[in-house]
Amino acid sequence: MPQIPSRQEILDWLSEHPGASSKRDIAKAFGIKGPQKVELKRILKQMEDEGLLAKRRRSYHDAAGLPPVTVLQILRADSQGDLWARAPEWSGEGDEPVVLMVTKSSDPALGEGDRVLARLTAVEGRGYDYEGRLIRKIGQAAHRVVGIFRKSAEGGRIQPIDKGADKEWQVSAGDTLDAKDGELVEAEQSGPKGRMGLPRARVIERLGDPSAPRAVSLIAIHQHGIPDDFPDEVIAEADAAVPATLDGREDLTELPFVTIDPADARDRDDACLxxxxxxxxxEGGHILWVAIADVAHYVTPGSALDREARKRGNSTYFPDRVVPMLPDRLSGDLCSLHEHVPRAVLAVRMKIDSFGNKIGHRFTRGMINSVASLEYKQVQAARDGAPDAKTEPLLEEVIGPIYACYEALLRARAKRQPLELDLPERQIVIGEDGKVASVNFKDRLDAHKLIEEFMVLANVAAAEELERLRKPLLYRVHEEPSPEKIEALREVAQASGFTLAKGQVLKTQHLNNLLAQSEGSEFDELLNISTLRSMTQAYYHPQNYGHFGLALRSYAHFTSPIRRYSDLIVHRALIAGHGWGKDGLSAAEVEMLEETAQHISETERRSMLAERDTTDRYLAAYLSERVGAEFRGRISGVQKFGAFVKLDETGADGLIPIREIGREFFHFDREAQQLIGADTGLTIGIGQRVLVRLAEAVPMTGGLMLELLEIEGAAMPSGRRGGKKPGMRVPRKPGAARSKERAKARKVKRTRRK
Structure with a gap:
């Protein structure tokens, strides 16, 4: 009969066989069978109790090290670009093991705070303890929380600021970082649930007074893990940069380029002529120049600036601050096309025919000298006959020709038929005291539209040029909507009395026809919102899948390299394709293009969420002094827990909880996106006009709670058994007939299965 192995034999075997570490594996290796398994189990339990072994689920490993497969937390990359990780559940003695992540080009992008499952290999004599190889990504910084610290005798608790987060976090006395009661903190999970049934956390940063000016955007920055401090080596690299010279560049300084931006522009990365x-x-054609800041000259592949820019992916814009992709020395100075200052650019000269079609283009690496930094309203006023001292000398030579070119491009746009959504853009104005001074809706001037049209054309030219050169690039991809979403849009259109063509390949022209039908009607906003909801989200990819919304075959982002890493990649590809220098796209970058595309698509979504959350919090703060007031609005979303309303005055979104809608039970029709009263038959659906009362506004979470007073002009009915209240008006039921058909179909199918 085989002998029960000694403790040392078990440890030696586990060290030699890190991939096989369960009790069954150990028993099989030593030939242990039958009753002897009980003794082996007793020995393993003793070794675990004495700290010689650590058990994770059903596997054992040497307690002095980490198991062969474990959960890791990704740390910030170092100055050499190496990615490090730590084991958050390490409980051994001595220093915590150091893990170097060894990634492959096929691995997803990893960033600071990500949690991953990794396979470890122990190493010696290399300054670290393990090399980790990714098995799968578990989540992104899901273990962190931003909230209000509430002090107690045992330490304290953290009240999360997320909407709908009702679970507090428990903090022990030694993990408070001396946070004060009521202070805003960032914490990370330090263990499983404690004796109070709450997850345990340790405070890792004190963020100060939550009501202080600029605290709203600070909350979003920490909540979404947006890097807002540049490492010293990045700042040093930026400070050491010197202006580019004309050497090796085309001299374009005699051309009257101008920049046209918002009044509060923080950077100026594009100029036109x-x-x-x-x-x-x-005959009747135009020459259009678009010049873009040559960021690639200053941010070279593999540099500290490049690694930080890639990690951030893009700049993030808040009402009270910007978190830039690049340090101010570059974004606000060397790469900003200020007037009367020579600046390095990548420029494209485009030949436009009288119908607005681009019939040729040429790219160059050059130097410009902008003759004026202009604002949108300033340019539009000059065009409308009210020039100021700055724009009057530019009317004939600069402003007139750009509008003439724009008018030609409009003819080509009308033929191409990109999606024409009409949704007002909100602008939150912050006063000197850090509070919301006003909420406005931005004007859409021709000056805005012409710059957008010029940039779109330059982006198309960049994609076509790199395709001609057969060079890799990152496309901006926008795929067509799913059939399910289009069918839902068609139901809303039909219920509103309009038609969306069926039985043919969907084009933006069909959607534009639908929007044109509803323009000026009571369903105008409803159809615009519903069309937007049906769209897929745009993303970056090295393969070209087209851009549905713009109705373009090939599209790449080229015009904003100060604030988007994707544009920097396209610039480097153009530099490499034309042989303009050694700072073009490197072979290593080409291998990582898909990973880079996924990473910057994620950082873009992260910024969008952070910007949206900040807007919600500012609006809640702005409306908190008007609790009890009545507002007009429109149903913008329906869920089983209630209905969302977009308020006309501010564009803020609030929730009417289901418990506050009448005095009856409401059925939720997920497919039709409706709430239907069981007693009255009252139907609540997207797009309906409502009158609501503001019941609660919580600035810390951005939440607005509303009471429903009227729907489609009719007061809310009292729910009662026995059907509709006599004489009660029942609003339209978008998709109700379709819903009944589906219900009947499901019933027939269930019957046939019996």
Whole structure:
């Protein structure tokens, strides 16, 4: 009969066989069978109690080290670009093991705070203890929380600031970081649930007074893990940069380029110029120049600046601050196209025919000298006959020609038919005291539209040029909506009295026809919102899947390298393709293009969520002094727990909880996106006009609670058994008939299965 192994033999075997560490594996290795398994189990339990072994689920490993497969938390990459990780559940003696992540090009992008399952290999003599290889990504910084610290005798608790987060976190006395009661803190999970049934956390940063000016955006920055401090080496690299010279560049300084931006622009990365084409073969045509800051000259592959820019992915814009992708020395100075200052650019000269079609283009690496930094309203006023001292000298040579070129491009746009959504953009104005001074809706001037059209054309030219050069690039991809979402949009359209074509390949033209039908009607906003909801989210990818919304075959982001890493990649690809220098796209970057695309698509979504949360909190703070007031609005979303309303005055979104809607039970029709009263038949659906009362506004979470007073002009009915109240008006039921058909179909199918 085999002998029960000694403790040392078990430890030696586990060290030699890290991939097989369960009790069954150990028993099989030593030939242990039958009753002897009980003794082996007793020995393993003793070794675990004495700290010689650590057990994770059903596997054992040497307690002096980490198991062969474990959960790791990704740390910030170092100055050499190496990615490090730690084992958050390490409980051994001595220093915590150091893990170097060894990634493959096929691995997903990893960032600071991510949690991963990794396979470990022990190493010696290399300054670290293990090399980790990714098995799968578990989550992104899910173990962190931002909230209000409430002090107690045993330490304290953290009240999360997330909407709907009703679970507090328990903090022991030694993990408070001396946070004060009522202070805003960031914490990370330090263990499983404690004796109070709450997850345990340790405070890792004190963020100060939650009511202080600029605290709202600070909350979003920490909540979404947006890096807002540049490492010293990045700042040093930026400070050491010197202005580019004309050497090796085309001299474009005599051309009258101008920049046109918002009044509060924080960077100026694009300039434009238009003029009539003097080529007799292109009668009535135009020459359009678009010049973009040459960020690639300053941010070179593999540099500290490049690693930090890639990690951030993009700049993030809040009402009270910007978290830039690049330090201010570059974003606000060397890469910003200020007036009367020579600046390095990548520029494209485009030849436009009289119908607005681009019939040719040429890219160059050059130097410009902007003649004026202009604002949108300033340019529009000059065009409308009210120039100021700055724009009057530019009317004939600069402003007139760019509008003439724009008018030609509009003809091509009308033929191409990109999606024409009409949704007002909100603007929150912050006063000197850090509070919301006003909430406005931005004007959409021709000056805005012409710059957008110029940039779209330059982006198309960049994609086509790199395709011509057969160089890899990152496309901006927008895939067409799913059939299910289009069918839901069609139901809303039909219930509103309009038609969305069926039985053919969907094009943006069909959606534009639907929007044109509803323009000026009571369903105008409903159809715009519903069309937007049906769209997929745009993303970056090295493969070209087209851009549905813009109705373009090939599209890449080229025009904003100060604030988007994708544009920097496209610039480097153009530099490499034309042989303009050694700072073009490297072979290592080409291998990582898919990983980079996924990473920056994620950082873009992260910024969008942070910006939206900040807007919600500012609006809640702005409306908190008007609790009890009545507002007009429109149903913008329906869920089983209630209905969301977008308020006309501010564009803020509030929730009417299901418990506050009448005095009856409401059925939730997920497919039709409706709530239907069981007694009255009252139907609540997207797009309906409502009158609500503001019941609660919570600035810390951004939550607004509303009471429903009227729907489609009718007061709320009292729920009662026995059907509808006599004489009660029942609003339209978008998709109700369709819903009944589905219900009947499901019933027939269930019957046939019996």
């Amino acid at each position: 238009a003029m009539p084409d003097d080529d007799p073969k292109n």
